[in-house]
Amino acid sequence: MALLSVIRRWHYRDHLSIREIVRRTGLSRNTIRKYLRSETIEPLFKVPERPSKLDPFADRLSAWLQREMARSRKQKRTVKQLHADLASLGYDGSYGRVAAFARAWRDEYRRQQQMSGRGTFVPLSFAPGEAFQFDWSEDWAILGGVRTKLQVAHFKLSHSRAFTVRAYLLQTHEMLFDAHNHAFRVLGGVPRRGIYDNMRTAVDKVGRGKERKVNTRFLTMVSHYLFEAEFCNPAAGWEKGQVEKNVQDARHRLWQPTPQAESLDALNLWLEQRCKALWQDIPHGIEPGSVADAWADEAECLMPVGRPFDGFVEYGKRVSPTCLVHLERNRYSVPASFANRPVSLRVYPDRFLVVAEGQVICEHQRIIDRSHDGPGHTVYDWRHYLAVVQRKPGALRNGAPFLELPEDFQRLQRHLLRNPGGDREMVEILALVLHHDEAAVLTAVAMALDAGVPTKTHILNLLHRLLDGKPLATPPVTAPQALRLVSEPMANVARYDALRREKRHAS
Secondary structure (H helix, E strand, O other): OHHHHHHHHHHHHHOHHHHHHHHHHHHOOHHHHHHHHHOOOOOOOOOOOOOOOOOHHHHHHHHHHHHHOOHHHHHHOHHHHHHHHHHHHOOOHHHHHHHHHHHHHHHHHHHHHOOOOOOOOOOOOOOHHHHHHHEEEEEEEEEEEEEEEEEEEEEEEOOOOEEEEEOOOOOOHHHHHHHHHHHHHOOOOOOOEEOOOOOOEEEEOOOOOOEEEOHHHHHHHHHHOOEEEOOOOOOOOHHHHHHHHHHHHHHHOOOOOOOEEHHHHHHHHHHHHHHHHHHHOOOOOOOOOOOHHHHHHHHHHHHHOOOOOOOEEEEEOOOOOEEEEEOOOOOEOOHHOOOOOEEEEEEEOOOEEEOOOOEEEEEEEEEOOOOOOOOEEEEEOOHHHHHHHHHHHHHHOOOHHHHHHHHHHHHHHHHHHHOHHHHHHHHHHHHHHHHOOHHHHHHHHHHHHHHHHOOHHHHHHHHHHHHHHHHHOOOOOOOOOOOOOOOOOOOHHHHHHHHHHHHHOOO
């Protein structure tokens, strides 16, 4: 480069002849003329083809890249994973060479598919505490040994880039509300704005421009946490590009390899701890230090979190004559006094409440089964049917709700049903749980069975002793070995002889 500059300066500025330049440089006349005629100011050299350690694996890597392009964006392997797979086949070259090959292959693929255009965008900047971004994604985990498809809620603070994720089985309103409760708890406060796409759990109808018909329950949550909800234009994911990027990064940081946990709660606990650990490891990029350092500064600008939002979704149902309500292909029991009556179900992510006349009458753990092949599940609470079996004690013998009684109640039932009227006596004993603590009733039943006197009277006696705090057994009396009377009676039959002489007999 420096020699070429000297040659041009000698010829055009100092007006030296080509012969003189040849003499001074030692180059040939043809080389000097080529540089001067082509007006070249930077020498171009043809790079010779050199063998690479990747050459024997180039066809295999091209096939892998072709296969990855056919996969969904969520299931694609990274170049790091492809490099590790090549290393397992014997490739001992660098990762950079594999990455360069992949970039060149993808550029050529895009040119062939006419996918080169990528658009132009403006970088965004956010003040501390100004906004957060939200998005859903789908990922997989192994829960209790079963590979399960999950709906994952992603939150990211726009300034500090602190993020948190939480997994659910469904992508519904109650899941969305619960995700906000946990996200604001983990992030330490509520920003002034939230940026969303036009998800169905928030937007009922998309109008022109920024006009949206927002779901009423979603507006209630926004009003509760006092932040402003903004919605992107349709198919404009770059308007919330930070959380879109976070979805891609989390797929490699959290979901590959596939995580395993005993339950969904255990998985969410691990995800929360893992996200906080990643804050410490990931550099912010703009602010000095890590994401955790930027979050510590931004947390002071967030509004403190108050009472969590009661994020239930309510459905109106009618109780069947068998005291059951239906929810998501499953059936759950309610107290018999509400049979054939309307009730409301307040559904949460993991449970639901049955409400009637403004009062909560029972609660059940929610069963979410993604399979639609079977008939669904039926969940009984035998306490709900006590009012029925008090009028129909014969139903106790084969009643489905009573197949899951506690073990001591089942032992007592097997004993009592051998005798006439045992079913009614068993119902009266079960009905004690309506007025007394169930644990105390079970304790009394177990003691009666152990004593060999499993009757209603004995159980009631033991139960009242338990409730009154009286001793359940009479302490033994210790008597001396030999007893002696202080005044011993004297044998005297004179009075008997006198009665005989009177000869008074009953007629």
